[in-house]
Amino acid sequence: MKNRRANEGLRRALVEADWSQTQLAQAVNRIGRESGMALRYDNSAVSHWIDGTRPRKAVRPLVREALSRRLRRPVTLAEIGFREEVPSGAVDTVEGLVDLGRIDMDPSRRGVLGAGLFSVALTIPDWRDVVGRLESVQTGRASRIGWADVRTVVAMTERISELDDQFGGRHARPMAASFMVNTVAPYLRAEAPEDVRNGMLSAASDLCYLTGYMAVDEGLHGLAQRYYLKALELAGHADDHLTYCTTLRGMSVQAVDLGHGVQAQRLADAAAAASPQAGQRMRAFLAGQQAHAYAQVGDKSGALRFMAEAERAMDRAESREKAFGSYDPAALNYHLGQIRFELGETEASISAMTDALRLLPPIYRRARVRELSLKAERQLRVGRLEEACATWHLALDDYPLVQSGRCDERVREMRALLRPHLANSDARALYERSRTLGARA
Known part of the structure; x- marks a missing residue:
């Protein structure tokens, strides 16, 4: 032996x-x-x-x-005696992007995607580690591209984002993955002037970030982290601070929603630190997430300080200034509702969520289902069963139109919370209505 x-x-x-x-x-x-x-x-x-x-x-x-x-810190395989053999010939950024997209666009690989693990030990590359030109785009393996091609990728990303906001990411994400593999990856290998090349890298980074966000929506958290890491790499190669910071913030949102407050705080702080010249709306976008993360770890003074900073920045923001994905008064009030809830102030949280929903643009159907559900859960928590049922009915009005794992999760939670109250006629009617909506939840 x-x-x-x-x-x-x-x-x-x-x-x-x-x-x-x-x-x-x-x-x-x-x-x-x-x-x-x-x-x-x-x-x-x-x-x-x-x-x-x-x-x-x-x-x-x-x-x-x-x-x-x-x-509550990253642990490596080598540290615990499980060092992996490093394969010769590292896969470059574009090759990795193609491999990731091909898996995601193939319905037969859904089980593989679902098995991906969200990791608090994930190593996040520093800006200095990713900034610079991408080697593989200088090889000239495809025809020359121009600004029209960059605008095509930007327009497609915006259209996919609109579909995601309105209908959820379950159908939109494979579309994004297919576009990434069949169109964007060849563009990234094409000949181009330096400014066009950077513009294409930046557009690809935005698309990667959006695709990761849609993976979060479906509960595929390991897959989302892989997309987010690719977005960071591409943003660095494009010298695009905006998307780099936006992606770090998205990773913080993912972590805080999963209850990993320490990691969420670290990522939110990194996003803010990497954007020293952010405009006012971007500053609000970043500070609001810092506030939520600080609230989750119990740092009330830090949470309120960053929330006040977000509110001041939003007040100063010019109406035409826009962070990727936007940040508006509805989003600001949503953050306030989340912070108040984390701090144990449930009634104040309900009030802030009411303001957020009032200000939410109609196109954000998925956000409306989630926020109405969260508001109803908190109404029930403080004993307002009938009001909670009325709020949940509003959520169910839009729910059949949204293909979203996070919305499915909220409806499952609604049913679980209602079961102890089925002697109440309002609760029973709501529960029976939810059962007619199909098996998704």
């Missing part, structure tokens, strides 16, 4: 985490369920790992993620 060397890295991480072998095994099993894996590890498995046996390759990232979440 081959002699194995004890895994001192994993042993040290367990001590630092103040975990037993059983607790690590249970955490790995839980994270496995998040990514669609049915695992049944116990303390004996962890004991074998410490003795030098390596878990199978698919499980090693789960061990790393469990320890990262427990220690």
Whole structure:
């Protein structure tokens, strides 16, 4: 039998985490369920790992993620004794983008996408690490492109974004992935003047960010992180601070919605720090997310300070100044509602959500379903059952028109919250109505 060397890295991480072998095994099993894996590890498995046996390759990232979440810091595979062999010949940015898009546009790979794991240990490249020209776009493997091609990508991204806002990302995201693989990737390899090349890189970064956002909407959080990382790379190659900061902020939104407040705070601060010359609307866009992240980690003074900064910046913003995806008074009030809720001020949160919904433009149908649902959940929390039911009915008016994993989740939560109240006629009528809307939720 081959002699194995004890895994001192994993042993040290367990001590630092103040975990037993059983607790690590249970955490790995839980994270496995998040990514669609049915695992049944116990303390004996962890004991074998410490003795030098390596878990199978698919499980090693789960061990790393469990320890990262427990220690609230990134943990590497090398640190816990599971160093991976690095393949020769790194895949360049465009190749990686094509591989990612091809998987996403193929309906037969949905199970693969669903198994992607959101990682708090994800390494975010610093601006200095991604800034600069992309080597692969200088190879001239396609015909020459011009500004008309850049405008085509920008226009398509805007159209896909409008479809996403109105109908959700379930149908729009594969369309975006197909466009990325079949049109944008060849453009990125084409000959072009330097300004056109940077414009195309920036347009591709915007599209990557949007596609990642749509993956979040469907609950494909590991996939979303991969798109976001590609958006960061492309933005750096284009010297596009705006999309780089917007993407970091999007990653913070994803983290805060999943309850990873520390990571959300780190990402929101990084987004703000990377945009020293942001305009007022962009400043509000970034500060509002900082406020939400700070509220989630219990830093009330920081949350209120950043919220006040967002409000001042919004007041000073010129009407024509626009952050990607926009940031308007409806979004500002939504953030205020989230912050008040995180701080335990549920009534104030309901009031802010009411203002947000009043100001929300009609095209944002998915946002309306989600925000009405959140408002109803909070109305129920403070004992206003009939009002909550009325609010949920408004959400169900739009729900059949939206293909969104996050909206599906809110309707599932509504049904769970209503079950203890089915003796009430309003609650029972709402519950029965929700059952007629199909099996999506």
